[in-house]
Amino acid sequence: MSEQQTAILDGNESCARVAYRLSQVITIYPITPSSNMGEWADEWQTAGHKNIWGTVPLVSELQSEGGAAGAMHGALQAGAFATTFTASQGLLLMIPNMFKIAGELTSNVIHVSARAVATHALSIFGDHSDIMACRSTGYVMLSSGSVQEAADLALVAHIATLESRVPFLHFFDGFRTSHEVNKALTISDETINAMLDEKHVLAHRQRALSSDNPVLRGSAQNPDVFFQARETANPFYMACPTIVQDVMDRFTAQTGRAYHLFDYMGAPDADRVLVLMGSGAGAAEELIEHLNAQGEKIGLLKVRLYRPFASEAFLAALPKTVKSIAVLDRCKEPTGLGEPLYQDVVTAFSEAFSSGTSPIATQPRIIGGRYGLSSKDFTPAMVKGVFDELKKEHLKNRFTIGINDDVTHSSLDYDPEFSTEDPKTVRALFYGLGADGTVGANKNSIKIIGAETPNYAQGYFVYDSRKSGSVTTSHLRFGPNPIRSTYLISKANFVACHQFSFLERMDLLSAAAPGAVFLLNSPYGPDEIWNHLPLTTQETILKKKLQFYVIDGYTVARDTGMGNRLNTIMQTCFFAISGVLPADEAIEQIKKSIKKTYGKRGDAVVQQNFAAVDAAVANLHKVKVPEKATATFDLLPMLPREAPDFVYNVLGTMAAGKGDSLPVSALPIDGTFPTGTAKWEKRNIAQMIPVWDKDLCIQCGKCVLVCPHAVIRAKVYDSALLAGAPETFKSAKPKWKGMEQEAYTLQVAPEDCTGCRLCVEVCPVKSKSEAKHKAINMEMQAPLRAPEAKNWSFFESIPWTDRNRLSHTQVKDIQLLDPLFEFSGACSGCGETPYIKLLTQLFGDRIYIANATGCSSIYGGNLPTTPYTKNASGRGPTWSNSLFEDNAEFGFGMRLALDQQKGYAEDLLKRLAPTVGDELVTALLTASQAKESEIEAQRARVLALRSKLAGVDSVEARALLTVADSLVRKSVWVLGGDGWAYDIGFGGLDHVLGSGKNVKVLVLDTETYSNTGGQMSKSTPRGAVAKFAEGGKRNSKKDIAMEAVAYGSVYVARIAMGSSDMQTVKAFQEAEAYDGPALILAYSHCIAHGYDLTYGMEQQKSAVLSGYWPLMRYNPSLRAEGKNPFQLDSRAPSISLKDYAYHEARYTMLTRSRPEVAKLLLQEAQDDVERTWRVYSGRAAMPGRAESPHIAPPEKEGAVAPLGAEGGDK
């Protein structure tokens, strides 16, 4: 047995470390939660790490998981050892290739961090629905349940696939295992070598296609032989279980860790047994040991090799005494006789009894149930609930556990208070604000405790659904015994709240165990804090006798140069009072780890962190807790009671972090939710908010336009309304001709602002007496919160300015249009959302949005509350997300339906003309709807039509009522990021643009897969660093604007709001007006670019000035006027690419890691700019048709000029 090292890592890394070393080709594509495995592979490849054969694997990103599977298939056929990592929808895209790879009996492993497949909703969290969708592909399925197993069984899979010739799908639970940090033993090269039999390696290579020994593989077969040929694979599958067990046994000999096809644990004479696979086994084992120690006879059968299902081994592994069995599946098959694992178990028993081979004398009672969908926490208490059920006389089959199904009553009861936590394990809960460093610090603590002490350590991190101001909860366990508690902590010995504001609404201490330590980051010292705590919090502290400590972490952070990062400070406090390590030793270890973590970022950062450690200890205080609760206020509800019932009761419960308690009946049956819910959730996440200087303001509307969260709004209104205004409500004289007698107000939503400062940066006005004072300035939120909230509420009561009085092409006027996209959870300072907000201001009352999966679908549609909303008439964007890859087609389908319904309505209208009246029918059929006022008029006609049809008793009249609204112009807007448009969805996008249909496409181009953490797309510019392009992207960005221009019939625009807001508005208006497909490419600054987004608009300007992002519009309508449709809206480059690019870490990182490469790529990228400029300016300079002679004569007298005859258009 070779010596084994321990490491602190998560399941993804644990698995990837093995997969990388056993692969020559790794094809990747980002998808949560498996992306990190690809990222590791890319990093190791760039660092030159070698595989077991001594070469560096080739790691290559494809355009989709379908592409990754195809490339892997090719690599396998050409003789390489190839692998990939994926999950969920990504795995589903691999299925066609999986059938092929298996059908060709090819050795291959796909590693999957199993994740829910989107149904009524998308979910990034873990369950087995993706795995189960692959059952018929012929892939062998091997299940890991822990960080350790993710490495061990990855190796078993790689070895067994070679020996069995059948491909393996090795999976573990997304997030619960893929993202759990735990102490595990690593697998050495020696172990791998000892397991790897050269003869199988050679055999794999010899089976490869070779032109030196040519064969044909992948023929087409007819009914005569296909069937028989398919059956040739049988012996290989029959041999597989034995081979897997043999590999497992050899693995045990090497490492001492034993695995079997089915691993039984529990009482040898158990009467009740649970069968499951994956991480849930950890919770089940804990419960079983706990209850057996009290005299119960229960057991667990862990499924390792799920498919092929080895019935004999399964039955042999069960205790002969078993009387009843519950099979738990982490998935749902609505049409089955039960979920897949249950069905396999039932079949195994049925076959054994019918053939008389059952080793168990009496057929046990078997029930199946579902648990843990989408990473729903699965606890020992729930396991107990299942075992309790198995005791009953009448068993509930097809049950659920862990939820309250009050509709079909499938759920089993359990006592959520029941706990089996090891008393020797320290359990700590930390509540932090995203990006305050809490999670990073906790990962660090785990490493310190796990690596520097004999203790075991586990960390699991829960994030909320927002990208800005999100709450992170860290669940940490430490102790002398291995930790397999695969569930969240509900009784903590240590609770830390790193943000004082959380106490306002969250009952954080409900999870504190009696006598626990409570650490609070508080602006109030030990003597004043008590009076600032809500009543519930005070009562809990007293009732549970908590030891209470405070530190003013933010002051310490500011004083030590740490800014807003609390990580080191709060980590030091944790060690100082938790007693996990002696204080001095802990501080030494913290400093050591600071050096390790931050050393490479420079000495200054290390020194600041050191200072923070010392200052933390000095500023930590124990609070002398008074004897009774004295608070005069209590926890606030998450959403206000004024919200509609569904919002308050259902979404409010979710927002409060108590969504687990919602019963089935509370939730929509088909995934449909009301819009306009984000406004109810006042998140108060900004420390500073903008304040309007009404005297200085020129009312240009730029701040309103750029605000990513729609928290700055303006109205011009009847000044008489000011009579009821709150005291501090501000107004000014409108600077519009003809509106001078009214009032103008620019109002900030103080509780929704994220404090990004884009508005202040974009404000063009400076005070004449103090240059830093602008017409809008940042001030502390706290003192403004109450008065401004009142002002905001009053402002909302003021009606919006009449849209017909405004020019919809002027930024100044657009500020007065109602945004129908507000308060999204996007990153503070997001570069995408201003475009979406603008879209809704312009056309929001008539748009259908098809949204590709990605950032825009997450901030656009992630519960609990969502940002799309309605106007005063109840109209607004209607929104849906299909998939990542098919969004253009999804929108195209909407267009087809709308066109079809309009045609149907028009037809019905004609048929019903006698009833409706010719005049109205003609008006409805012929009305122009180019302008908004005309659309309004048509709506009025439809209203008239409805009233005429109301009493008519005919099939046609009733039918027309259902489709009458389609007579009013509707727009379909397809939204998505560059990952969709340039990569995975490009084929569909191209097709839809080429279809000529009236579909508008808005690409929010961040030049990277922002939502999954910044992986390279084909939009990523040359020279930028991204994940999967760690060494800097070598190729230039794809120019899909010019690809679309090539059609000649697509409206195309490249826009950048920070450079020209006017051109941006023009592009939206022209795209909407154009009767055909339109493509707008919107430069969107992004957190993944690596700079302070406060300067996002400034960077957009630089991007255009450098010529990197030329502004252009291609309007095919101009052709009819004889003009060149190609218009260039920006000037020749006036600054170097470097002067733009080197403000962003995505570029400068490369100068730090590979300066020579960076230099070369910068030169090449500068060449790209110049090349693009020559093409664009040349194209713009071409004469239009009317200005140039025909290139070819018309085919016959009177014919129009042939296509292409017009200048600048081919």
Place this chain on the structure above:
Amino acid sequence: MIDLTTEYLGLKLKSPILVSSSPLTDSPENIQRLQEAGAAAVVLPSIFEEQLTLESNALDSDLSRGTESFAESLSYFPAYESYRQGHDAYLSHILRAKAVAGIPVLASLNGATAGGWVKFAKEIEQAGADALELNTYSLPTDPRVTSDQLEEGIIELVRQVKASTKIPIAVKLSPQYTSIPNLAARLDKIGANALVLFNRFYQPDFDIENLNVTPTLTLSRPEELLLRLHWTAILYGDLSAEIAVTGGVHSAEDVLKAIMAGGQVAMLASALLANGIPYLATIQSDLLRWMEEHEYQSIRQMRGSLSRRSVPDASPFERGNYIKTLSSYTLRKPA
């Protein structure tokens, strides 16, 4: 044969013409060209300690921004095993400069803290720089800090660097001290091998259209040389430290003036930035021609010949100069 050789900081130089710390010495290719054009030695661009601190902080925030807050994107950049920091790049620049240059290479360091100076000075020494120029350019903005404290700070920094390194140290000063001779003498006493006169201040300009204050960088003008000549002439002979003249050296005449005032060497950069590297050769040939025409044998011969000690009437260096100049202006004014 006219002898241009000069010693500076214990280094034997082929002439008194050096290229001062500037963007010109930022690339090994330029250093090679400068050498070919006749530079006797080069001073590399200054590495600023504050810049390293800023860089370290910026890198840290760029890598940390938005991380660990959203389940799908726990980070946004690949994690490198190491990042080349500004000082890594600087040290490797020293190595490369040394590799291409057959002439001495002087590093330049602008520190802010004692620890930073000593640490970087040691690294620079290890990287093989022939000497180190300590640039004391800093702007006092805190009204609580006295001039005494400021000067004492510089003395202490130089003392520490001297104590921890073996290579020769030149101290580049600003002209804005109440008593330059006193500060010079104190630096001399603690072992500064040379004083470099003077730093040039890059004052920000005002953009009155956009109400911005913008950093500006203008090339030196020949008039700026006068201030240097003045103080070199005053200090020459009172110090064992050598004096280097920098700022406003634009021609062979300027080099001659610098040496005659008492400078050991003259440094230039703006003239080359404006006229190109080959202009250095022109200056050198002009220098030789002038010396030939005026029958000078060596540089050594003329050094300090117009210093305060050597001129018959030292009053132009003293207060009278000011009064006289003023009155001459007054007299010229039309009535």
